[in-house]
Amino acid sequence: MTDTVxxxxxxxxxxxxxxxxxxxxxxxxxxxxxALIGPNGxxxxxxxxxxxxxxxxxxxxxxxxxxxxxxxxxxxxxxHGLVRSYQISSIFSDFSALNNVRFALQQKRRTNFDxxxxxxxxxxxxxxxxxxxxxxxLADAADIRAGDLPYGRKRALEIAMxxxxxxxxxxxxxxxxxxxxxxxxxxxALIGKVAVGRTVVMVEHNLAVVKGLCHRVTVxxxxxxxxxxxxxxxxxxxxxxxxxxxxxxx
Amino acid sequence: xxxxATETRxxxxxxxxxxxxxxxTRARAIFFLAFVVVVVVSPLAVYPIFLMKVYCFIIFACAxxxxxxxxxxxxxxxxxxxxxxxxxCGYAATQWGLPVGLAVLAGTAYAGLLGLVFGWxxxxxxxxxxxxxxxxxxxxxxxxxxxxxxxxxEDGIQSVPRGTLFGLVDLSSNMALYWTLxxxxxxxxxxxxxxxxxxFGQVLRAIRNNPDRxxxxxxxxxxxxxxxxxxxxxxxxxxxxLKTVLFGIATLTDVSLNISTEVVxxxxxxxxxxxxxxxxxxYVILMLEQFMAPYGxxxxxxxxxxxxxxxxxxxxxxxxxxxKRLKTHL
Numbered sequence: 001m002t003d004t005v006x007x008x009x010x011x012x013x014x015x016x017x018x019x020x021x022x023x024x025x026x027x028x029x030x031x032x033x034x035a036l037i038g039p040n041g042x043x044x045x046x047x048x049x050x051x052x053x054x055x056x057x058x059x060x061x062x063x064x065x066x067x068x069x070x071x072x073x074x075x076x077x078x079x080h081g082l083v084r085s086y087q088i089s090s091i092f093s094d095f096s097a098l099n100n101v102r103f104a105l106q107q108k109r110r111t112n113f114d115x116x117x118x119x120x121x122x123x124x125x126x127x128x129x130x131x132x133x134x135x136x137x138l139a140d141a142a143d144i145r146a147g148d149l150p151y152g153r154k155r156a157l158e159i160a161m162x163x164x165x166x167x168x169x170x171x172x173x174x175x176x177x178x179x180x181x182x183x184x185x186x187x188x189a190l191i192g193k194v195a196v197g198r199t200v201v202m203v204e205h206n207l208a209v210v211k212g213l214c215h216r217v218t219v220x221x222x223x224x225x226x227x228x229x230x231x232x233x234x235x236x237x238x239x240x241x242x243x244x245x246x247x248x249x250x
Numbered sequence: 251x252x253x254x255a256t257e258t259r260x261x262x263x264x265x266x267x268x269x270x271x272x273x274x275t276r277a278r279a280i281f282f283l284a285f286v287v288v289v290v291v292s293p294l295a296v297y298p299i300f301l302m303k304v305y306c307f308i309i310f311a312c313a314x315x316x317x318x319x320x321x322x323x324x325x326x327x328x329x330x331x332x333x334x335x336x337x338x339c340g341y342a343a344t345q346w347g348l349p350v351g352l353a354v355l356a357g358t359a360y361a362g363l364l365g366l367v368f369g370w371x372x373x374x375x376x377x378x379x380x381x382x383x384x385x386x387x388x389x390x391x392x393x394x395x396x397x398x399x400x401x402x403x404e405d406g407i408q409s410v411p412r413g414t415l416f417g418l419v420d421l422s423s424n425m426a427l428y429w430t431l432x433x434x435x436x437x438x439x440x441x442x443x444x445x446x447x448x449x450f451g452q453v454l455r456a457i458r459n460n461p462d463r464x465x466x467x468x469x470x471x472x473x474x475x476x477x478x479x480x481x482x483x484x485x486x487x488x489x490x491x492l493k494t495v496l497f498g499i500a501t502l503t504d505v506s507l508n509i510s511t512e513v514v515x516x517x518x519x520x521x522x523x524x525x526x527x528x529x530x531x532x533y534v535i536l537m538l539e540q541f542m543a544p545y546g547x548x549x550x551x552x553x554x555x556x557x558x559x560x561x562x563x564x565x566x567x568x569x570x571x572x573x574k575r576l577k578t579h580l
Binding site: 052054073074075076078079083084086090091092093094095096099103104106107111112113114115116117118119120121122123143144145161165 | 262263264268270273444445447448449450451452453455456459460462463465466467468469470471474
């Protein structure tokens with residue numbers, strides 16, 4: 001049995017009287033690629049936001065390598081090694097692609113408060129930034145304004161920035177949403193590549209992507225876990241079929 | 251702000267050229283040196299008191315641009331820091347008898363302290379709400395300045411002595427003061443460019459571009475916003491203290507809403523988010539005021555027209571347009 005890296009116990013989030021996430025338990029093992037799936041409104045994204053600290057939990061506890069992280073602000077959680085990417089590409093559109101990754105790398109150094117030094121001192125990060133861009137097939141885009149990149153490449157850039165932080169756990173929020181088939185194939189291949197040796201948790205709608213990438217799957221419906229296991233196991237589960245397709249009539 | 255940020259720009263990205271002169275890139279170094287020449291030559295042709303006033307406003311506009319252009323925070327209340335800096339400098343010089351250097355320092359520190367308090371309150375909200383909080387706080391400061399005994403109310407603080415700088419330079423001579431202010435101004439420009447183009451400046455620009463993403467990368471965004479706000483406030487107080495030394499007075503005008511809007515206008519005309527925008531904007535706006543002075547309130551009308559012209563047609567400001575023409579960053 002491998003170690004549990006990220007663990008959630010009974011996490012709950014209420015919006016008014018509505019429980020968007022209701023007592024969810026999760027245990028993510030070292031090195032696994034884990035998907036959170038479920039029909040619309042199942043609470044996947046809310047659950048994801050709880051894990052990253054974007055939203056505070058109403059009750060329950062989240063631990064990263066045994067350390068309680070629920071209740072900490074998002075930036076502190078990121079410093080602990082739990083880093084997220086966004087559903088809508090969230091990049092620095094006015095920066096060059098290289099500078100996007102370099103800014104993420106800067107966070108690993110303690111230079112954020114250095115106002116007396118030239119930013120040229122950050123050039124030492126260029127090599128590593130180029131390496132990451134290369135890993136995601138963006139080497140030729142280094143000096144292009146990030147906002148001018150096509151959609152699929154923005155996603156790739158976003159993943160490169162997330163990887164730059166060298167996260168213990170990588171959280172991907174619908175990495176292929178809004179993409180054409182060609183881009184989906186490309187990004188799926190990229191995620192498969194970067195997932196090697198890393199722990200990844202993703203929310204994903206596209207079940208083909210989940211099937212191809214993920215070791216284990218947790219299925220949510222109405223804020224609760226209704227099934228967990230490998231993709232094939234949960235795909236055959238009648239409760240999952242019911243959640244997606246509704247109760248079979250007669 | 252967001253619409254300006256998403257506008258596609260034909261400008262090339264800032265390159266990976268390692269040339270630096272006093273921390274300026276090649277294009278900025280050329281602009282800077284040209285400006286040094288202007289500073290040296292212009293008192294031959296222009297009334298030095300007017301030039302010194304422009305220099306004070308350049309420093310004030312740089313302070314404001316650091317916040318608006320590089321951190322993406324729009325304050326409508328910078329008159330509070332400018333005015334209070336001016337008052338405290340004047341008070342310290344007249345009532346406490348501090349030498350001019352220390353009086354300026356006191357004005358700067360006080361504005362910075364005020365910035366810490368106001369910033370701490372205002373950064374809790376974003377965008378328009380942030381702006382409205384700064385405006386409300388500044389109006390409260392105006393009221394205090396009007397009523398409190400130490401500001402001298404309608405009279406202000408009069409006959410602030412210029413004194414001697416560090417016991418060496420007698421500032422009562424206009425030209426001695428001119429060269430002192432010139433050196434200070436150029437040093438401020440170097441300092442301002444250094445802050446903007448440092449690892450710290452990178453963080454500020456990232457916050458302006460995408461605060462949420464910056465936070466998700468592990469940055470304590472609020473802390474950096476506050477720091478930027480305090481630096482901006484202190485530098486505003488510094489500019490105001492110099493102005494007080496220059497004219498020997500601190501009045502209600504310094505703390506009025508006009509000052510807050512003027513600094514926005516200067517940056518808008520010069521170029522928000524550029525190093526030399528505050529320089530160009532200050533010359534244009536103050537010259538306009540100077541020439542229009544005999545026509546009284548007409549200056550407001552002209553300012554309004556200039557404001558609309560730039561918002562509608564030259565959104566990047568003069569330096570922004572120049573950047574496009576020259577295909578380089580200034």
